Amino acid sequence: MPDMQTAHSPMIRLHDLQVEFRVPGKRVQAVNGVNLEVGPGEVVALIGESGSGKSVTLRALMRLHPERTTHYAGTLEVAGRDVLKMGKRELAQLRGSSVAMIFQEPLLALDPVYTLGQQITEAIRQHAPVSRAEARARALRLFEKVRIPSPERRLDAYPHEMSGGMRQRAMIALALACEPQVLLADEPTTALDATVQIQILLLLRELQRELGLSIVFVTHDIGAAAEIADRMAVMYAGRIIEQGPAAELLTRPRHPYTRALLKSRSEGAMQKGRRLDTIQGAPPDLSRLPAGCAFAERCAFAAETCLGGQPEETRVGPEHSVRCWRLDELPAQGGPVQRAEPVNG
Amino acid sequence: MKPTHSARDPRDLGGPRQPLLSVRELKKHFPLKKTGLGLRGPRLAVRAVDGISFDILKGETLGVVGESGCGKSTTARLLMQLTPQDSGELVFDGLSLGSPGLSLRDYRRQTQMVFQDSYSSLNPRMTVEDSIAFGPTVHGVSQREALSRAHDLLARVGLEPARFAGRYPHELSGGQRQRVNIARALALEPRLIILDESVSALDKSVEAQVLNLLQDLKQAFGLTYVFISHDLNVVRYMSDRVLVMYLGEVVEVASADALFEQPLHPYTAALLRSMPTTDPLRRTEQAPLSGDPPNPIDPPSGCRFHTRCPDAQAICRTRTPVFGEAMPGRSVACLKYEPGSGYAASTIALKEVTHA
Numbered sequence: 001m002p003d004m005q006t007a008h009s010p011m012i013r014l015h016d017l018q019v020e021f022r023v024p025g026k027r028v029q030a031v032n033g034v035n036l037e038v039g040p041g042e043v044v045a046l047i048g049e050s051g052s053g054k055s056v057t058l059r060a061l062m063r064l065h066p067e068r069t070t071h072y073a074g075t076l077e078v079a080g081r082d083v084l085k086m087g088k089r090e091l092a093q094l095r096g097s098s099v100a101m102i103f104q105e106p107l108l109a110l111d112p113v114y115t116l117g118q119q120i121t122e123a124i125r126q127h128a129p130v131s132r133a134e135a136r137a138r139a140l141r142l143f144e145k146v147r148i149p150s151p152e153r154r155l156d157a158y159p160h161e162m163s164g165g166m167r168q169r170a171m172i173a174l175a176l177a178c179e180p181q182v183l184l185a186d187e188p189t190t191a192l193d194a195t196v197q198i199q200i201l202l203l204l205r206e207l208q209r210e211l212g213l214s215i216v217f218v219t220h221d222i223g224a225a226a227e228i229a230d231r232m233a234v235m236y237a238g239r240i241i242e243q244g245p246a247a248e249l250l251t252r253p254r255h256p257y258t259r260a261l262l263k264s265r266s267e268g269a270m271q272k273g274r275r276l277d278t279i280q281g282a283p284p285d286l287s288r289l290p291a292g293c294a295f296a297e298r299c300a301f302a303a304e305t306c307l308g309g310q311p312e313e314t315r316v317g318p319e320h321s322v323r324c325w326r327l328d329e330l331p332a333q334g335g336p337v338q339r340a341e342p343v344n345g
Numbered sequence: 346m347k348p349t350h351s352a353r354d355p356r357d358l359g360g361p362r363q364p365l366l367s368v369r370e371l372k373k374h375f376p377l378k379k380t381g382l383g384l385r386g387p388r389l390a391v392r393a394v395d396g397i398s399f400d401i402l403k404g405e406t407l408g409v410v411g412e413s414g415c416g417k418s419t420t421a422r423l424l425m426q427l428t429p430q431d432s433g434e435l436v437f438d439g440l441s442l443g444s445p446g447l448s449l450r451d452y453r454r455q456t457q458m459v460f461q462d463s464y465s466s467l468n469p470r471m472t473v474e475d476s477i478a479f480g481p482t483v484h485g486v487s488q489r490e491a492l493s494r495a496h497d498l499l500a501r502v503g504l505e506p507a508r509f510a511g512r513y514p515h516e517l518s519g520g521q522r523q524r525v526n527i528a529r530a531l532a533l534e535p536r537l538i539i540l541d542e543s544v545s546a547l548d549k550s551v552e553a554q555v556l557n558l559l560q561d562l563k564q565a566f567g568l569t570y571v572f573i574s575h576d577l578n579v580v581r582y583m584s585d586r587v588l589v590m591y592l593g594e595v596v597e598v599a600s601a602d603a604l605f606e607q608p609l610h611p612y613t614a615a616l617l618r619s620m621p622t623t624d625p626l627r628r629t630e631q632a633p634l635s636g637d638p639p640n641p642i643d644p645p646s647g648c649r650f651h652t653r654c655p656d657a658q659a660i661c662r663t664r665t666p667v668f669g670e671a672m673p674g675r676s677v678a679c680l681k682y683e684p685g686s687g688y689a690a691s692t693i694a695l696k697e698v699t700h701a
Contacts, residue, residue, distance in 0.1 A: 049548040050519075149636070163637040164413065193412040193575060194619040199632040201621070220548065223621030227628055246625045264549055265623055270582035272601070275560070276553040282518060 011182055011214040012038040012061065015075035019053075019060050019238075022069050028286045030056040032238040033074070035313065040181070043208055043215040045229035045246070047222060047261075051283055053238035054218045058184050061216070062095050079181060097127045100175035104187040106167035110159040116143075116170045117155030123177040142173040146203060165196035169203065176207070183208075185217045189224055201227045222265050226250060231319070234258045237284055237294035239310075244320030254322045256299050256330065293325060301326050356455075356536060357403075359439035364400035365537055365569050366424070366456075371433035372396045373419055377642065392641050393419040395593035396433070398668075401537065406563070406570040408584030408601060410577060410616065412638050416593040417573050421541045424571065425458045438536075454484060457530035461542035463522035467514040467529075473499070474510040477529045484533060491532075498528040501565070502558060520551035524558065531566065539571045544579065556583065577620050581605050589613045592641055592649045595668060599675045609677045611656045648680060660687040 019031035031053045038044045046054040059065055060076060063083055076083045079098055086094065103109040111119055120142060121135040130138070136155070143151035146169040159167055168188060175183060185204070189197040205228055208215055219225050225232055226246060233243035234257065242255040253259045260279045263269055270276065281298040284290060290297070292307035299306070303326060311323045324330070374390035394416045401407050409417050422428045424435070426442070426449060437455065440447035460466040467476055477498055478491035486494070496506040502524040514522055523543065530538055540559070544552045556579065563570060572583045580587060580601070587604045589597040589612065597610040608614040618633040634653050639645055645652045651661035661680055664687060671682035680686040 049550065165637045194577065194621075195412055195616060195632070195634045196637060198619045198621065198629055199635065202629065202632055221621070223623055226623045226625050227621045229625070250623060250625060261549065262623070264553055265578075270578055272582060275557050276582075278553040278557065279550040282520075282551075 009080055010037040010077075011040050011042075011079055012036065012216065013075065013077040014057070017057070017060065017074040017076055018072065019056050019065065020071045020073075021065070022071060026287050029289055030238055030286055031060065032289065033310075034235075034238070034240055036233060036240060036243070038182075038214050038216060040214055041208070041212045043205075043217060043228055043230045045217045045219060045225035045232045046235055046240075047219060047225055047232055048235035049220055049283065051237075051286065052235040053286075054235045055186055056238075057235070058101075058186055058216060058218050061182075061184055062099055062101060063091060064101075096123060096180065097178040098180055099182040099184060100178065100180040101184040101186065102168075102171050102175045102188045104190050106164075106171040107159055109171055110167065110174070112159055115156050115158055116162075116174070120155075120174050120177050123174060127178040139173070139177070142176055143170070145176070145207070146170070146173045148173070164192055165199060168192060168196075168200050172200075172203065172207070176211070179211075180213070182214045182216070185215060187219055188217075190219065190221065197224065198227070204228060222250075222262065234261065237289060238286060239294070239323065241295065241324070242320075242322045244317060248317060248320055254316055254320075254327065254330070255295075255324050256301050257295050293323075301330055303329075357438070361403055363403070363439050364436075365403045365438055366401040367434075367436040368397060368399050368401075368424070369434040369436065370396050370398055371420070371423055371435070372431045373423055373428065374431055389642055392593050392644060394423060394430075395644075397590075397593075397595045399588055399595055399598060401569060401571060402586075404567065404569055405585040406572050406583050408580040408587040409571060409573040409590065410575070410580055410587060411590035412616075413575075414592075414638055414641060415590040416641075417590055418541055420590070421458065421539050421571065421573055424537075424539055425456060426453065427458075454533045455535050456537045456539070457533060457535040458539040458541060459523070459526050459530050459543040461545055463519055463526055463546065464514060466526055467522060469514055472511050472513055473504075473517070473525050474506075476514075476525065477532050480529065480532050494532060495528070498531055499525075501531070501562065502528045503554075504528075518551075520547055520555060523547060523555055527555075527558065527562070531562065534566075535568070537569045537571070539573070541573045542575070545574060545576065552579075559583070577605075577617065589616070592638060592644050594649060594678065596650065596679070597675075597677045599677075603675060609671055609675060609682060610650075610679050611654050611681075612650045615653075615655070648678075656681065658688055 014034050014036040017031055017034040021028040021030060034057055046057060048054045060072065061078060072084050078094065083094065117136060117139055120139040121132060124130065124135040124138055139155060140151055143154060148154050148166060148169050162170065189200050192200060201224060204215065207213065217225065217228055229246045231243065232246050232249045233240045234255065236257050242249065242253065242258045250262065253262050263277060279298055284294050292309060293311055296302040296306040306325045311325045313321045313323055314327055315321050371394055373394040374392050376388055376390045397420065409420065411417050423430050435442040437447055437452055442452050474492055474495045477495035481491040481494060482488055496510060499506045499509055504521060504524055517525065544555050547555060562568065572580060574580050584601045586598060587601050588595055589610065591612050597604065597613050604613065605617065608617055615633040622628065636653065639652055647663045648661045648666050651657040654661065664680060666678045666680045666683060668676060668678035671677045680688040
């Protein structure tokens with residue numbers, strides 16, 4: 001299939017994307033109007049807590065949700081092509097050769113009864129007409145690229161024979177097997193130790209630069225996101241409530257939820273002997289979303305206006321936008337307000 | 346519950362300076378099954394915990410950090426006696442475990458554990474109140490009293506008894522279930538609670554709530570915590586002292602502030618530098634450690650860290666460092682700090698400060 005995107009059009013374009021799961025007696029609105037664009041070679045991190053819709057959004061990009069119970073609406077384009085209108089064959093073409101995904105737990109994502117070499121050569125031969133030997137040579141090059149030591153030997157290893165970090169590298173190699181333009185990463189470093197996590201983040205950054213990949217990186221760990229992302233989007237109850245360039249979002253967050261989230265991680269926030277600041281309550285039930293701002297009931301700045309309807313996306317900087325009714329009433333900031341507390345140490 | 350001893354403070358036997366739990370040369374190897382060609386060779390074993398000694402002081406929170414496979418969780422299970430040690434001794438408040446003064450049953454009542462997976466650690470067919478009351482009834486408390494205590498504890502952990510007592514685990518959120526697990530651990534009025542990655546599975550906002558709760562309960566009940574976590578920020582916040590493990594051995598113990606501000610062991614330093622920053626302008630450019638930890642079946646000779654250590658010298662390959670005091674209040678197992686170890690001393694720089 002020819003590449004239809006031109007140099008400046010985004011690799012991924014989501015406009016008012018909605019994903020709803022219909023189970024008997026219940027409609028779960030997991031994603032409720034997500035607008036997001038990811039340019040070629042751009043790394044975007046989707047941040048949020050469990051149930052915020054970040055993984056659902058990510059999986060929607062490959063239409064991985066069960067077709068029968070999932071209802072999509074809105075625009076979902078990858079490399080200029082409408083994913084929601086794709087037939088089976090087009091989807092199979094999209095998955096792997098345009099868009100590939102890596103997961104949190106490689107042991108579950110990899111097939112335990114085949115060696116890694118077999119799995120990668122199978123993926124390559126599925127998408128390209130090459131001989132077994134040629135596919136294996138490519139697999140070997142991939143293993144070298146993701147820095148697996150003694151790659152020749154590791155190609156014949158089964159997933160359980162490798163350590164967690166090596167398995168994650170192998171899964172990245174598998175994802176890159178068909179030279180995708182977009183890499184979707186679903187909490188790829190969450191299950192790893194800090195020492196290994198940083199290695200994988202650096203590897204992803206390097207591969208991204210080398211191959212010009214667009215990456216959508218889903219995580220709940222702001223630290224991991226800060227290490228890799230150009231832009232960040234914060235999700236809450238199935239919506240992006242704030243997005244912007246990573247440096248700006250981290251230093252000048254506007255939405256009360258983003259501020260609270262960052263505050264819990266900022267230096268000086270965890271002072272021994274002081275109580276931690278918490279966001280009271282819990283996220284709303286996705287099958288009974290309120291009419292107004294979903295964060296209102298936990299928000300320190302909420303007012304009557306917040307309960308009426310959905311706040312629109314408001315631009316607060318060149319690429320920085322926020323959904324909040326009380327944007328003008330929020331306390332002023334020079335750096336995050338909360339960080340100004342006298343707790344530096 | 347009737348205390349078994351009738352001293353002034355019935356539970357505190359050794360006084361405040363006696364460590365609550367002294368761990369002496371604790372060792373646990375998991376033998377591997379012999380297969381194929383290995384049948385004739387010596388029997389191999391995963392050396393999960395390889396002769397560790399440390400003290401848990403009364404009223405402190407001792408943090409335990411290290412990569413996966415370093416023996417953190419095996420240590421927790423040994424402390425809890427969920428698995429028997431191969432050798433070594435546990436001395437609880439001056440009494441050796443297994444001696445006439447301290448039976449396993451007495452010990453278990455005073456030591457409780459909260460696990461990472463809040464769901465699988467609760468019986469799905471028992472209501473919350475029954476789960477909490479179960480332990481005390483086993484230990485001879487009447488059903489009625491155990492239930493009323495369960496309700497008190499639910500209130501203490503922030504779950505309204507009237508709403509939550511009759512619920513089943515699947516009807517609760519992860520944070521609520523972990524509160525139930527904490528209440529259950531408290532039901533036997535323990536003195537030591539082992540928290541093995543107890544908040545790791547929770548979302549950040551819920552995690553903060555549970556950490557606050559743990560601090561409150563520690564105050565209220567005079568508890569001592571062993572806090573195991575891979576999240577170094579949280580360990581620093583919670584702990585008075587921190588113990589660093591590598592491949593089944595203790596490599597460094599120090600007060601939390603000293604350890605985070607000036608790590609002595611090169612492994613501790615690398616571990617701290619691996620923490621991601623939240624500043625996109627100060628991104629990590631090079632991974633502090635390469636590769637995964639070596640295989641605990643066949644750990645490297647000499648200092649076990651020498652294969653990944655940036656400061657390793659030839660001597661580190663052959664000589665095993667002795668865990669000992671390098672500075673007042675700071676113990677470390679590294680040849681750098683061992684006088685006369687043969688480590689070329691010129692590179693010693695005690696001032697070196699590594700920022701996390």
